[in-house]
Amino acid sequence: MTMTAQGLICVSVASEDKHHILSAVTPVLPLVDVVEIRLDGMRDPQCGQCIAALDKPVLATNRPAWEGGQWTGSEEERVNLLCAALRWGARYVDVELATASELQAQIIQEAHRHQAKVIVSSHDFDGTPDAAQLHATLQQMMASGADIGKIVTTAVSAAEVLRVLALQQDALAHDFPLCAFAMGRAGTISRFATLFLGGFMTYAALSEAQATAPGQLTVDNLHRLLSLLDHRP
Template sequence: MMNLNHFAKQLCLAVSISLTFAAAQAGTLNKENSPAVYPVKNLNIGALPVKTIVPITAKTKQQALEQAKIIAENPNADMAEFRIDLLDFASDSKAVIALGQELNQILKNKPLIATIRTANEGGQLKISDADYESTYTEYLKQPFMQLLDIEMFRDQARVEKLIQRAHQKNVLVIMSNHDFDKTPAQQEIEQRLFKQDEMGADILKIAVMPQSKQDVLTLMNATFNVSQKSKKPLLTMSMGRLGTISRVATANMGGSMSFGMIGEASAPGQIDVAQLKQFLKTVQPTP
């Protein structure tokens, strides 16, 4: 568990920085360019307050069901992410679909994100582009999810087909990119997010690894700039302990969602969802 005093100091610093930055940029704000809002189950994704996502990190079916029940009962968790690549049987599509349907029922009014995080992006599953497309296509025949995470740097033609199939089934697309080694330049981060927008993603996601405090600010500044030019909701984060504060501070920078955890984290730097929800309430703009 994170030391709250240490985190509070970080939080105060980040809020001060983010509010100062926002004030300095106030003249550039475009109120007509507010994020698109997607009604999904009982949530309006893209609208304030910032939504919390808790990952299901199970290896077995029973563990996944137990984690889903905990998320369903936790008022601080708004959504769940089903990390399919972490399952012992991730390659068995029929078993995954059956489990996904059960998870969706357990979660009731809480949306479910389906994610295969590949080894290319820091996940556990090594999979070819062809198998990636065919597996997601199988899931989308009778979707058990409301949102689907698609990695932007897979084969572009296959990615475009998956986006089309998801939209035909009224499934929202989170397009994602992860860099576990570094934080790209601010311009590069922005270009990747704008590319996701151009490709038809509904929600734009990037996660980067900071090597310095400046890297954390780079991610937040990029988030702010993209939020002023794109209507798509943003899910951006600076990972690791150094970047933990970004999971809260991006609420001031145009972010629409943030990952928390109950028990085991799915990525470095995640905060307990109860703490995350409280911090978000403290720093985010009033709806």
């Protein structure tokens, strides 16, 4: 696997068509550990064949509009699609911390039935909360039954980026796998740094035009940075 220090590399793909997903992802499969399929970006999210065809673990995400995604249907339908993805072979599933607790529990139960892992996530597109709020979010994730947490904010300063990355210290103390980094131009470095600071996973794009979040590095650029670091004297 392309595991660097502790962190995994996940390529995030949002496409309307499962055939486009496969053709786009295939060239970068040797460079990544996980493929995130954004069900909320698909015209027909019945992607069982797509999951089966990928020679890497799949993370299924169905991001609602209220947390920056494209899903506008009912919460029950959204969660049912995530549960279906687990039955189709997804090894990870993402569910938002703000999802109703009974629906969270449904996904966690289904995931563990299929020996898959649940990422409970929180995304702030408006800014970076103070340290107390961030740590409260982390505590909620650890109490939720999540296998992995994901806390992503939007940063405009170095201080905000450092505040998010500092969450890794608390997560490591509790032996809780956590993805923690920041969106936006200021946060781009955190997407790389988290790989070496105990972060469970970072997310990369197929290309700049296909980025699924602000400040997301491409798979190629992320590997260029890794290559430079590997060749230090």
